[in-house]
Amino acid sequence: xxxxxxxxxxxxxxxxxxxxxxxxxxxxxxxxxxxxxxxxxxxxxxxxxxxxxxxxxxxxxxxxxxxxxxxxxxxxxxxxxxxxxxxxxxxxxxxxxxxxxxxxxxxxxxxxxxxxxxxxxxxxxxxxxxxxx
Numbered sequence: 803x804x805x806x807x808x809x810x811x812x813x814x815x816x817x818x819x820x821x822x823x824x825x826x827x828x829x830x831x832x833x834x835x836x837x838x839x840x841x842x843x844x845x846x847x848x849x850x851x852x853x854x855x856x857x858x859x860x861x862x863x864x865x866x867x868x869x870x871x872x873x874x875x876x877x878x879x880x881x882x883x884x885x886x887x888x889x890x891x892x893x894x895x896x897x898x899x900x901x902x903x904x905x906x907x908x909x910x911x912x913x914x915x916x917x918x919x920x921x922x923x924x925x926x927x928x929x930x931x932x933x934x935x
Contacts, residue, residue: 807851816854823847892928 807826810819827844834842862870874891877884886900899917907916913927 804847804850807847811851816852819851820853823851889931892930 807819807823810822823844826847827842830839830842830844833839874884874887886897890897890900893915899921902921907918909916910932913932915927
């Protein structure tokens with residue numbers, strides 16, 4: 803099991819190597835759960851393969867916000883994508899919150915988006931959201 807993982811590692815594609823290791827571990831875990839083998843030998847791969855160094859993206863500098871908003875307004879793709887990005891920027895929500903939102907959570911008369919407590923606290927809607935035409 804280590805040989806294919808090491809071969810993938812030599813190519814320099816460390817993210818791909820990591821996914822290969824995850825797949826091998828999952829396959830072996832399946833074999834253990836189905837009594838095909840007694841022990842998962844893939845657990846021994848942990849630490850034997852180099853991992854990709856994660857690169858954290860810095861926040862957008864404040865002086866570039868105007869440029870970002872201009873690009874969003876000029877976006878020629880699907881309108882729903884443009885609206886979703888604008889809504890995320892105006893409410894400071896994660897994209898997953900928007901994707902899992904339900905119409906029943908929105909109260910446009912009171913300008914409130916009530917996200918169920920299990921997901922997120924109450925959000926006040928800005929006038930830009932309520933006054934969309």
